[in-house]
Every structure is written in structure tokens, then in C-alpha cells.
Amino acid sequence: xxxxxxxxxxxxxxxxxxxxxxxxxxxxxxxxxxxxxxxxxxxxxxxxxxxxxxxxxxxxxxxxxxxxxxxxxxxxxxxxxxxxxxxxxxxxxxxxxxxxxxxxxxxxxxxxxxxxxxxxxxxxxxxxxxxxxxxxxxxxxxxxxxxxxxxxxxxxxxxxxxxxxxxxxxxxxxxxxxxxxxxxxxxxxxxxxxxxxxxxxxxxxxxxxxxxxxxxxxxxxxxxxxxxxxxxxxx
Amino acid sequence: xxxxxxxxxxxxxxxxxxxxxxxxxxxxxxxxxxxxxxxxxxxxxxxxxxxxxxxxxxxxxxxxxxxxxxxxxxxxxxxxxxxxxxxxxxxxxxxxxxxxxxxxxxxxxxxxxxxxxxxxxxxxxxxxxxxxxxxxxxxxxxxxxxxxxxxxxxxxxxxxxxxxxxxxxxxxxxxxxxxxxxxxxxxxxxxxxxxxxxxxxxxxxxx
Numbered sequence: 001x002x003x004x005x006x007x008x009x010x011x012x013x014x015x016x017x018x019x020x021x022x023x024x025x026x027x028x029x030x031x032x033x034x035x036x037x038x039x040x041x042x043x044x045x046x047x048x049x050x051x052x053x054x055x056x057x058x059x060x061x062x063x064x065x066x067x068x069x070x071x072x073x074x075x076x077x078x079x080x081x082x083x084x085x086x087x088x089x090x091x092x093x094x095x096x097x098x099x100x101x102x103x104x105x106x107x108x109x110x111x112x113x114x115x116x117x118x119x120x121x122x123x124x125x126x127x128x129x130x131x132x133x134x135x136x137x138x139x140x141x142x143x144x145x146x147x148x149x150x151x152x153x154x155x156x157x158x159x160x161x162x163x164x165x166x167x168x169x170x171x172x173x174x175x176x177x178x179x180x181x182x183x184x185x186x187x188x189x190x191x192x193x194x195x196x197x198x199x200x201x202x203x204x205x206x207x208x209x210x211x212x213x214x215x216x217x218x219x220x221x222x223x224x225x226x227x228x229x230x231x232x233x234x235x
Numbered sequence: 236x237x238x239x240x241x242x243x244x245x246x247x248x249x250x251x252x253x254x255x256x257x258x259x260x261x262x263x264x265x266x267x268x269x270x271x272x273x274x275x276x277x278x279x280x281x282x283x284x285x286x287x288x289x290x291x292x293x294x295x296x297x298x299x300x301x302x303x304x305x306x307x308x309x310x311x312x313x314x315x316x317x318x319x320x321x322x323x324x325x326x327x328x329x330x331x332x333x334x335x336x337x338x339x340x341x342x343x344x345x346x347x348x349x350x351x352x353x354x355x356x357x358x359x360x361x362x363x364x365x366x367x368x369x370x371x372x373x374x375x376x377x378x379x380x381x382x383x384x385x386x387x388x389x390x391x392x393x394x395x396x397x398x399x400x401x402x403x404x405x406x407x408x409x410x411x412x413x414x415x416x417x418x419x420x421x422x423x424x425x426x427x428x429x430x431x432x433x434x435x436x437x438x439x440x441x442x
Contacts, residue, residue, distance in 0.1 A: 029325055090272070096325065123253045130257040138261065166427075169294075174435050177301050180258045181436070188251035196250060 014055055015207055018114040020214040021102045024051060024221045029096035031225040038072070040232045041091060047224050048098035055102045064098040103132055110206035117201075117208070126196070130187075137183075145175045252306045259302035260318050263295045270294055281399035288413050289420035292366050296424025297431055299362055300355065304432060307352040312361045313339035316368050323372050330379060331372045338368030355432075359425035366417035370410075377404045 028048055035041060045068050052061040071090050103111065108129040115125050149171050155161050161168040248256075270291055274283050303311050320335020342364040351357045376384045389397055403409045 033325075033329065093325075123248060123250075126250065126253050127257045130254055131261060134258050134261055138265065170431065173297060173431060176262065177298065177431075177436060178439065180262065181255070181301070181305065184251055184254035184258055188249070188254050191250055191254075 014213060014217065015211075016055070016102075016217055017208060017210050017214050018103070018106055018111045019118075020210070020217055021055075021099075021106070023218055024102070025096060025100045027221055027225045028099040031229050032092045032095045034229060035092075035232045037232055037235065039235070040228050041095070042068075042072075043228050043231070044095040044225070045098065047228070048095040051221070052098050052101050055105050057101055057105055060101045060104065061098065064094060064101065068094045068098075104136065107204070107206050108133055109202075109204045110208055113202045113204035113206070113208045122196070126191070133187075134183075141176065141179055145172060145179075148175065246308055248306070248308055248310065252308060255302060255305050256311065256314060259298055260315055263298050263315075264319065264322060266294050266298070267291050280396045281403065284400075284403045284409075284413065285416070288370075288416035289423075291369075292362070292417055292420035293424040293427075296359070296362055296421050297428030299365075300358055300425060300428035300432055301436055303352045303358045303361075304355075304436070307350070309343065309346070309352075311352055312342040312346050312365065316342050316365050319365070319369065320372075328372060328376070330375050334368060334371050334375055338364060338371070342368070355425065355429045359421060362425070363418050363421045366421055367414055370413050370417055374404050374410060377401065381405075 028044065028051075032041070032044055035044065045065070049061045049065050052058075052064070068091070071094070075091065111132070112125050112129050115128065116122075149155055154171055155164075155168060271287065274287055274290070278286060299315070302315075316339040317335050320331050320338070323331035323335075342361055345364055346352065346357065346361045348357075351361075385397060385401070403413070
């Protein structure tokens with residue numbers, strides 16, 4: 001390891017390379033698709049939670065665990081529909097989502113730099129980073145729009161939305177579209193000014209590169225998900 | 236020579252196009268996911284067929300229309316179909332990936348030609364392909380792995396629900412009805428979207 005690498009800023013508690021998180025996400029996602037039983041799904045979620053906690057996102061880990069428990073609990077209620085998509089799809093989506101939350105512990109610059117080393121097309125990299133950037137902004141934008149609607153007294157109660165669904169949709173749609181268009185304009189201008197189109201290899205102040213920790217982590221994740229899959233085959 | 240350079244500039248995606256594409260597709264996906272969860276919470280499985288088929292395109296088309304109009308370059312429809320296919324693949328349907336590729340190719344062929352993404356009627360027509368592809372994500376598992384899929388469904392649904400769902404996704408009249416509902420939702424959503432596009436977006440001169 002040279003002097004430059006020693007001074008790199010490490011993201012998350014483990015300081016893993018973004019590609020290690022990507023591998024973990026894929027492994028958990030694949031096993032989540034393959035398993036059917038509830039016990040194995042719970043074990044996979046427990047492992048994903050431990051992974052996210054180890055990467056310094058304790059609050060997100062707790063939230064995903066609560067969501068998993070609530071959806072699991074709801075699936076046992078004898079209500080029409082509830083046992084459908086929530087059980088089959090959402091329950092199986094939460095473990096990979098929990099693992100994927102580890103990406104939020106990273107800087108978009110680190111993600112772009114790591115994926116750039118795989119020579120992926122630049123526009124694809126920008127798209128990937130934008131998903132992480134905008135996914136965290138979107139709920140805030142939506143809340144701001146709803147707050148603005150309520151502040152103007154357009155729909156003081158939920159009954160108003162039920163009575164005028166078309167107007168409610170327009171009131172929500174217009175500011176969201178305007179904000180999204182402005183945001184894409186501003187972010188594109190900002191990225192271009194910072195030299196995104198320069199065409200040479202990216203560098204990052206954050207640590208990017210495989211170390212022994214990454215190898216250990218990949219080994220642990222592979223062993224754990226393989227173990228969970230094997231458990232289902234045995235049971 | 237100058238005309239060739241101009242034309243390649245007009246068809247090449249710039250950073251703003253990529254960001255618009257990602258932002259609007261993310262909004263569409265979140266909107267559809269929320270609508271699907273609410274629908275599944277309120278309705279029995281065999282009834283969701285009659286609501287989701289028109290509701291999802293109705294909600295999503297106005298957003299797609301703005302995105303297509305803003306970018307206006309080849310690849311908007313195929314990219315959107317592929318992104319949704321990738322999402323469904325990760326949600327537990329690996330069979331969605333080849334369906335999405337076929338849908339993307341057909342979609343882009345439908346949108347073939349100059350300036351097609353600024354023609355609202357053609358954009359709406361192309362978006363119907365998106366929803367037909369979405370419909371096939373439901374049909375394919377019944378066609379390819381019927382026995383295994385039925386076994387999986389029987390774990391979660393009662394016998395009456397499974398029978399209704401098999402009929403809805405395997406019998407031609409039901410499939411045609413689903414496609415017609417998708418088309419109707421897209422057309423109505425497109426009409427609403429084009430009104431919003433002219434009334435708000437184009438007037439503001441942002442797109």
C-alpha cells in the first residue's frame with residue numbers, strides 16, 4: 001500500500017470497496033430469490049442486518065428490521081390480498097434491500113471511481129450514482145410538496161383528496177415534475193462544470209481498492225448465504 | 236459534413252438526458268410500487284387484475300410523457316423497459332430479463348423515425364408496448380413453469396384465488412382484456428399528460 005492509499009478516506013466502519021458491497025448485494029439477492037421458507041428468509045434478513053450494522057448504518061438496519069417484522073406479521077392476518085404481494089415479493093425484497101443500503105454509507109464519488117475501474121460506460125455510472133443520490137432526496141421532495149399543498153389550504157383533509165382525485169394528482173404532479181426537471185438541469189450543469197466529461201480515469205479522495213478486509217468480507221458473505229441456502233435444501 | 240455532426244449531436248445523449256431519464260424512471264417505479272402495494276392490501280388477488288391493468292399506466296404515463304418530450308432521443312422507451320425488467324428480475328423473476336429485452340427491441344422499432352419522441356401520439360403508442368411487456372411478466376411464469384409456479388402460489392393463496400389467477404393469465408380472452416385495459420389506461424393517462432405538458436411544462440419553458 002503506498003502513501004497515497006494510506007491517506008485515503010475510508011467510507012463506513014469496515015471501509016470496504018464499493019464493489020465488495022455490490023458482490024454482497026448480488027449474493028443476498030440471488031439467495032433471496034432461491035429460498036421459499038420463512039425461517040431461511042428470516043435468517044437472511046438477520047444476516048443482512050448484521051452486515052449493514054457492521055458498515056455503520058445501525059439506524060437503517062433497525063428500520064429495515066422493523067419493516068420486515070411488520071410485513072411478516074401482517075402476512076399472517078386473514079385479510080384479502082395482504083398475504084399476496086407483501087409476503088411473496090416484499091418479504092423477499094427486504095434482505096437484498098438491507099444489504100444494498102450499505103451503498104448509502106459510501107460517497108457517490110467512491111462508487112463512481114470503483115465502477116470506473118471496470119471500464120463501465122460513464123453515462124451508466126452517472127445513472128447508477130444518480131439512483132442513490134435521488135432516491136434519498138425524493139421522499140424529502142414529496143414531503144415538501146405535500147407540506148406546500150397543506151400550507152396553502154388546498155386539501156385540508158384527506159376527504160378532499162377522495163372527492164377530487166384528479167385535482168389532487170395535478171397538485172402533486174406539477175411541482176414534482178418541475179422540481180425534477182430543474183434538478184436534472186442543475187445536477188447536469190454541476191457535473192459538467194466539475195469535469196465529468198473529461199474522459200480520463202477518475203480519482204477519488206475516498207478509499208477505492210481491494211484489501212484483505214474485502215476478501216474476508218466476501219468470504220463471510222458467501223459462506224453465510226450458501227449456509228442459508230443449504231439449510232433450506234436440508235429442511 | 237456539418238449536417239452529419241449536427242445530427243449525431245442531436246441523437247447522442249448528454250448528461251442532462253441521463254439525469255432526467257434516471258429521475259423520471261425512479262419516480263415512475265416508486266409510483267407503481269406504492270400503487271401495487273395499496274392495491275394488494277385492499278383487493279383480493281383475482282380483483283387486482285381489473286384495477287392494476289388500467290391504474291398503473293394511468294398514473295405513470297403523464298410522467299413518461301414529460302421525460303420522453305424532454306429527452307426526445309432514441310433509447311428512452313427501450314431504456315425504461317429494460318430498467319423495469321431489471322427491477323422485476325431482482326424482485327424474484329429472472330424470466331423477466333429476456334421478456335424485457337424483446338419488449339425493448341419491439342418498443343424501439345415502434346418509435347423508429349425522426350422526432351418520434353416529440354410526437355405525443357407516437358409516444359403514447361410506444362408506451363403501450365411498455366405496459367404490454369409488463370403484462371407478459373405476469374403471463375410468462377404460467378406458460379413456462381406452470382406446475383412449479385402453481386405450487387408456489389398454493390403456498391400463499393387459497394384454491395379459488397389460484398384458479399382465478401390461472402384463468403386470467405393463461406386464457407386468451409382474459410389476456411386480451413388485460414392488454415386492452417393497459418392500452419386504455421395508457422391512452423387516458425397520455426391525454427391527461429399531454430394536457431399537463433402543454434399547460435404547465437412547455438409553458439414554463441423548462442423542458
